[in-house]
Amino acid sequence: MMMAGRLASFTHVAFGSQRVMATCCVHGQAAGTAAAYAALHGRTPQDVAKDPDAVWSIQQQLLRDDQFVVGQVNQDPRDKALTATVTAKSEQDIGPAVAVISGQTRAVFGKGGCLSSQCLPGTNRWISGYNVALPVSLTLTFKTPVQSVGQVELVFDTGLYHRLTYAINHAQQQGMGWGSPQPETVRDYTIEALCAETNSWQTITAVEGNYQRKRVHMIGFAQKCSGIRINVLATNGIPDAHINEVRVYEIGDAGKFPVKPKGLLPHPLLRIPSEADGPSLQLAASPEPGWWRDPDTRPAA
Numbered sequence: 238m239m240m241a242g243r244l245a246s247f248t249h250v251a252f253g254s255q256r257v258m259a260t261c262c263v264h265g266q267a268a269g270t271a272a273a274y275a276a277l278h279g280r281t282p283q284d285v286a287k288d289p290d291a292v293w294s295i296q297q298q299l300l301r302d303d304q305f306v307v308g309q310v311n312q313d314p315r316d317k318a319l320t321a322t323v324t325a326k327s328e329q330d331i332g333p334a335v336a337v338i339s340g341q342t343r344a345v346f347g348k349g350g351c352l353s354s355q356c357l358p359g360t361n362r363w364i365s366g367y368n369v370a371l372p373v374s375l376t377l378t379f380k381t382p383v384q385s386v387g388q389v390e391l392v393f394d395t396g397l398y399h400r401l402t403y404a405i406n407h408a409q410q411q412g413m414g415w416g417s418p419q420p421e422t423v424r425d426y427t428i429e430a431l432c433a434e435t436n437s438w439q440t441i442t443a444v445e446g447n448y449q450r451k452r453v454h455m456i457g458f459a460q461k462c463s464g465i466r467i468n469v470l471a472t473n474g475i476p477d478a479h480i481n482e483v484r485v486y487e488i489g490d491a492g493k494f495p496v497k498p499k500g501l502l503p504h505p506l507l508r509i510p511s512e513a514d515g516p517s518l519q520l521a522a523s524p525e526p527g528w529w530r531d532p533d534t535r536p537a538a
């Protein structure tokens with residue numbers, strides 16, 4: 238049996254942060270994902286917990302499902318986006334195009350964030366220029382054409398820094414964006430594939446009215462592909478496009494739970510802290526204090 242929730246002993250002060258529903262939710266997702274792995278592979282939870290490769294596979298699936306796992310980033314060997322060159326005609330220093338394959342789908346710096354040794358710095362998303370009008374495009378060019386495009390997975394910015402909670406105070410409630418999409422989220426977009434044989438772009442997906450953070454597109458493009466392009470046509474409010482992650486899988490290669498490649502090393506920027514670090518451990522720093530400001534308080538350019 239696997240159980241999830243507040244299954245630990247805390248002091249009174251620490252319990253205040255551990256009893257919230259968000260904490261219970263992520264525990265439940267992790268336990269459910271581990272249970273699915275055990276059932277799929279015919280193994281017991283005890284056996285899975287003792288197998289580092291199994292734990293790695295479960296953590297990778299959680300990352301793919303847009304969880305944040307401390308000290309881990311996307312290393313799925315089947316994700317063709319990780320081998321691509323990522324470019325955009327419009328980007329900001331705090332949101333370069335290549336950030337969509339950083340392996341981490343959110344910013345976790347600053348107060349309340351992670352230790353700098355256990356997360357990647359920066360915003361971990363592509364942000365188009367303030368003074369560049371939509372539509373804008375993000376392009377992934379594969380060093381070697383992929384045999385097909387079976388699935389494209391996108392993670393959009395949904396303003397996780399916004400305070401969204403029930404409040405007794407009516408003034409506080411009015412200041413929250415309940416009942417409508419968050420302004421940072423991409424609303425309308427298309428996905429194109431560059432056919433390797435004809436060297437021409439073909440539209441393979443078109444979406445209008447999006448408000449979700451994670452989108453999984455079953456493509457079935459059965460031709461050699463040299464690149465993928467995402468065209469952002471409109472957002473739900475802000476003038477610039479935000480995309481946190483892009484993943485690309487070939488047909489028949491998008492199943493759950495990747496197998497850990499032999500000899501795979503941890504990300505060079507991530508490590509397990511030791512007691513020898515002492516007070517030297519620091520929270521990851523913000524790339525630019527105030528970058529998360531609401532659209533009406535942003536600079537014009």
